[in-house]
Amino acid sequence: MRIALQEAALAAEEGEVPVGAVVVHAGRIIGRGHNRTEALQDPTAHAEILALSAAASYLHNWRLKGATIYVTVEPCLMCTGALVLARVKCIVFGAHDPKFGACGSVYDIPWDNRLNHKLEVRPGVLAAESTGLLQTFFQAQRRKP
Numbered sequence: 001m002r003i004a005l006q007e008a009a010l011a012a013e014e015g016e017v018p019v020g021a022v023v024v025h026a027g028r029i030i031g032r033g034h035n036r037t038e039a040l041q042d043p044t045a046h047a048e049i050l051a052l053s054a055a056a057s058y059l060h061n062w063r064l065k066g067a068t069i070y071v072t073v074e075p076c077l078m079c080t081g082a083l084v085l086a087r088v089k090c091i092v093f094g095a096h097d098p099k100f101g102a103c104g105s106v107y108d109i110p111w112d113n114r115l116n117h118k119l120e121v122r123p124g125v126l127a128a129e130s131t132g133l134l135q136t137f138f139q140a141q142r143r144k145p
Helices: 002-013 047-059 077-085 127-143
Strands: 020-025 028-034 068-073 090-095 120-122
Touching: 002 020, 002 028, 002 047, 002 068, 002 127, 020 047, 028 047, 047 068, 047 077, 068 127, 090 127
Parallel strands: 068 090, 090 120
Antiparallel strands: 020 028, 020 068
16 A cells, blocks of 8 residues: 555646555556546546556456555546456555545445445555545645636
């Protein structure tokens, strides 16, 4: 999770919402990413999507069975859907997202019985650090003319 926080800090430095993600498989990091929606002008360029893509490239397989993703903020509906499709084993996240979170805050996608894959979810890991990055970023945004 600390490496995901480093990725989130990179996003903030680039003027992006500070969210970072790291995919771990068999004890090693195989994908990482941070928000790049502004830089790429791409609404799908979320940290989780970029980390998943890197992990799939690393494994030469879109199925990421046995992988865990560490993300600083609760994944949104799009990202959680991608995690289900990728067959990720576990999502570990920091801060809850009461507006867009799809792992318990707004939606409960990992536990939806209609889907063919279930994910383990571990919320609240280094939540204070993740929340702090977000608060600092948005306070600075509000101060801009």
